[in-house]
Amino acid sequence: MTPSARLSAAIEVLSDIETRRRPAPDALKDWGLAHRFAGSKDRAAIASLVYDCLRRRASSAHVMGEATPRAILLGALALARGQSRAEIAALCTGERFAPEALTAAEAKALDKLDLSKAPAAVAGDFPDWLSDDLAAAFGDEVVAEMTALSARAPIDIRVNTLKTERMRLVPELAHLHPELTPHAPTGLRFGHGDDGRGPTLQVTPEFLKGLFEIQDEGSQLVASMTGVGPDMQVVDLCAGGGGKTLELAALMDNSGQIYATDSDARRLAPIHDRLARAGARNVQVRTPKTRGDEPLADLADKIDLVLVDAPCTGVGTWRRNPDTKWRVRPGALDERMKEQDFVLARAAKLVKRGGRIAYVTCSVLPRENDERVKAFLASNPAFASVDPQEILALAPDTLSERDDLVSPGGYGIQLTPRRTGTDGFFLAIVERVK
Incomplete structure (x- = not known):
């Protein structure tokens, strides 16, 4: 498919999403099934276009003056991809499978790209009903923070130190052009091409050997800042597929014991193969037998650290x-x-006396973060909040003195794309003192 034909396909998928109010993955899958002539590169490029449009949906509609799928696509090419009016016009010729040529109004809008009078929710591309929550999180910086959260994310991996070291893995992946992550000491980062595609890391021999896991740098950082160490008794209470469980096992150097569980047994299904591939031997998976079953009842008052990677x-x-x-x-x-x-x-x-709970979310909303910790402490007088400065002391040197990372309510640490170049993660720690 030509680049112009891919634009037309993206408009078609966006129309399907809007008309049928369905998830983007479903619309993209159905489009691929109905257009089997499109190769994998075409499908990936179209998906990248669609997701760029969704990243900048509100701002694109604003600068173009309408919210049609075509208008959103044109606006996203300019705002998300930095293409000029001339570059966009060269793709929109109306010939063969290309979108129709730009109208005079569209050309004028693409030249102007004016967001100066746009409301924060439009300029920052987020749902208006979250305006108060996000203002509470970021104050006057809300548009800048949310614009950063609308950009494409790189692909990060965590090198599995149970099997190798970061600088030993770099040359093995040199053909994929890895870079060291700015903060996480065992992370590598991979960029994406103009079409939004990154390397397919899951098929590399190094991945299949368990030498690394795909994990955002922010996720790596919050796990390392929990204070976990060798010989501890640890629970990963919302383990899911086991991403943070694997990192905890590496941080503990396969010593001590990790109990991994999840309220939904189906989410635990991938963890067994991942543990075997990674060589993690200090993990015991506790799968609930029925809904509401407590597979950790025998561990009451015995645990040094409970990781709560909370649903959010x-x-x-x-x-x-x-x-x-x-x-x-x-x-x-x-x-x-x-x-x-x-x-x-x-x-x-x-948690035993002196033990801790590390509360983690992949959210930036105070109601899910600081306010949940505050509510917990109010109803659990045996626990006290750990000073965020103590948490920062566990961070890499690049972050350990970053007072701007303390969350708005003062209970924990908030990472964001704008501040740390990571996904948005929150970490707070509470300790049982009685």
């Missing part, structure tokens, strides 16, 4: 999942907050 809205991952920001609803936030309170209460039963 995922606002901090919008760079990677731009479709979700337009699909999340207030009811979902309310439900996540209830789940967060529940899992923190569950964690409290496991």
